[in-house]
Amino acid sequence: MKTIDAYGISCPEPLIMLKNALTHEKEILLLLDSKCAIENCTAYARKKGYTVKITTDDNDKDKYKIHITVTK
Numbered sequence: 001m002k003t004i005d006a007y008g009i010s011c012p013e014p015l016i017m018l019k020n021a022l023t024h025e026k027e028i029l030l031l032l033d034s035k036c037a038i039e040n041c042t043a044y045a046r047k048k049g050y051t052v053k054i055t056t057d058d059n060d061k062d063k064y065k066i067h068i069t070v071t072k
Helices: 013-022 035-047
Strands: 002-005 027-032 050-056 064-070
Touching: 002 013, 013 027, 013 035, 027 035, 035 050, 035 064
Parallel strands: 002 027
Antiparallel strands: 027 064, 050 064
16 A cells, blocks of 8 residues: 655645545555645545545644555
8 A cells, every 4th residue: 555645745746645645556645734735636536536534643633644544
């Protein structure tokens, strides 16, 4: 599983990072703290048919872990 640390990075960069990673990976852990990036990245992954699970960071509730896996 590939981890993409996009904490502190605003859109569209996290979405571009996700799109690039999905061309090579079947499972990704995307670390985000931007509401816009969370919405855009999860919508994109779901639209493309991936399973998306969102959890908050145990130490910081403003940081999110987005687990994306292939379901095709």
